[in-house]
Amino acid sequence: MKQSLKNMYIKNKRVLVRCDLNVPIKAGNVLDETKIIKSLKTINYLLENNCKIIIMSHLGRIKNEDDKKENTLLPVKNVLSRLLNTEVKFADDILSEETKNIALNLQPKEILLLENTRFLDIPNNLESTLNDDTAKKLASLGEVFVLDAFASAHRAHTTVVGIPKYLPNCLGFLFEEELNMLNDNLLDPKPPFTVIMGGAKVDDKLEIIKSLLPKCDHLLVSGGIANSFLASLGLNVGTSLKTTNETIIEELKNLMLKYKEKFAFPLDAIVESTYNKTPTLKNINQIKAEDIIKDIGSKTTAKYSSIINESETIFLNGTMGVYEENAFKNGTMEIFNTLKNTSGNVIIGGGDTISAMNNLGFKDTFKNVSSGGGATLEYIAKNTLPGIEAISEEDNIETLDL
Numbered sequence: 001m002k003q004s005l006k007n008m009y010i011k012n013k014r015v016l017v018r019c020d021l022n023v024p025i026k027a028g029n030v031l032d033e034t035k036i037i038k039s040l041k042t043i044n045y046l047l048e049n050n051c052k053i054i055i056m057s058h059l060g061r062i063k064n065e066d067d068k069k070e071n072t073l074l075p076v077k078n079v080l081s082r083l084l085n086t087e088v089k090f091a092d093d094i095l096s097e098e099t100k101n102i103a104l105n106l107q108p109k110e111i112l113l114l115e116n117t118r119f120l121d122i123p124n125n126l127e128s129t130l131n132d133d134t135a136k137k138l139a140s141l142g143e144v145f146v147l148d149a150f151a152s153a154h155r156a157h158t159t160v161v162g163i164p165k166y167l168p169n170c171l172g173f174l175f176e177e178e179l180n181m182l183n184d185n186l187l188d189p190k191p192p193f194t195v196i197m198g199g200a201k202v203d204d205k206l207e208i209i210k211s212l213l214p215k216c217d218h219l220l221v222s223g224g225i226a227n228s229f230l231a232s233l234g235l236n237v238g239t240s241l242k243t244t245n246e247t248i249i250e251e252l253k254n255l256m257l258k259y260k261e262k263f264a265f266p267l268d269a270i271v272e273s274t275y276n277k278t279p280t281l282k283n284i285n286q287i288k289a290e291d292i293i294k295d296i297g298s299k300t301t302a303k304y305s306s307i308i309n310e311s312e313t314i315f316l317n318g319t320m321g322v323y324e325e326n327a328f329k330n331g332t333m334e335i336f337n338t339l340k341n342t343s344g345n346v347i348i349g350g351g352d353t354i355s356a357m358n359n360l361g362f363k364d365t366f367k368n369v370s371s372g373g374g375a376t377l378e379y380i381a382k383n384t385l386p387g388i389e390a391i392s393e394e395d396n397i398e399t400l401d402l
């Protein structure tokens with residue numbers, strides 16, 4: 001077991017917390033506060049324990065100076081301050097002497113939010129490539145490090161895996177909640193266990209597919225992923241999105257042979273053609289060279305729904321079609337509807353899958369939603385993450401108590 005915040009000696013200490021406050025922001029307004037609200041559990045616990053709190057997070061992608069303007073954490077500071085009903089200090093120059101002074105002079109229950117850690121990437125990638133010097137400097141701001149950013153834990157970045165090398169450390173409450181949810185539901189899932197795997201590229205999903213196939217009873221394949229499987233079987237998928245990687249195609253063929261009875265493939269599809277943009281329903285064996293598969297059809301939805309309804313555990317990752325376009329969101333909507341009404345235990349994970357869930361009217365519908373995006377998928381495939389590896393084992397608590 002990894003060291004937990006609830007067992008750490010933190011009273012009155014300066015605690016450095018790596019959160020995931022990577023929220024959508026437009027024109028200085030936070031559009032969705034969910035990630036900030038979820039982080040409050042750990043922050044409130046630190047406040048109750050009279051800690052001096054230093055919060056870090058990344059926000060968006062920072063490739064150049066211009067990206068900085070749109071990705072400042074200042075709007076997040078304002079939301080945090082409102083939600084906690086207290087002043088939150090802000091430091092925009094993360095590694096400066098001034099920031100260090102503010103951190104070292106924090107009083108119990110005072111909070112300092114550091115600017116977007118990815119600003120450190122300009123010009124020398126000090127966040128996104130593990131940099132020990134930077135990790136040491138950041139560690140010197142606190143006395144204890146808490147990793148609460150589950151969604152960033154698949155990245156071996158400085159503020160995720162670097163800082164815990166230099167400070168007593170533990171996992172935060174939100175991180176533990178995410179892990180427990182995945183472990184409780186997917187380590188030993190109640191059979192029949194059905195996995196619905198959709199989305200864009202099979203190349204990104206091969207690891208998770210390989211890890212789930214031995215465990216599941218049914219794998220319902222959809223989206224661009226289905227195209228790759230169907231093409232490997234020799235079916236014509238026209239100009240649809242599919243893998244061209246020969247090694248992966250061989251692997252798909254081997255998986256289909258080995259787990260033949262577990263696979264379910266689309267029976268029909270909604271296609272668009274290069275000449276005719278009108279969405280058209282076709283049987284899967286009628287796809288022409290000029291067709292582009294963009295959603296599953298009604299026969300497929302019915303078949304997949306009946307398998308879902310006979311399952312005790314269902315894990316969904318990836319959308320059934322190009323849900324971003326109105327004409328091709330139906331398959332995904334139908335599957336969400338089936339999942340909403342089924343009696344089995346439903347677990348949902350993946351960045352775009354959750355966006356689709358929220359955008360298509362299923363926000364707050366499901367209990368077991370893993371918000372980790374790429375981290376969720378990597379954790380399910382490998383049962384660990386670089387961020388988890390970086391945190392001390394529970395046994396080491398005596399040495400942390402000094």
Ligand code: ADP
Binds near residue numbers: 223322324353
């Ligand atoms: P997640 O981020 O949850 O792991 P993905 O990114 O794999 O999920 O899946 C969502 C993406 O898959 C969407 O952008 C959607 O447009 C795309 N997609 C689904 N079906 C198809 C298809 N038939 N052709 C092209 N793209 C598809």
Ligand code: MG
Binds near residue numbers: 351352
């Ligand atoms: Mg995605």
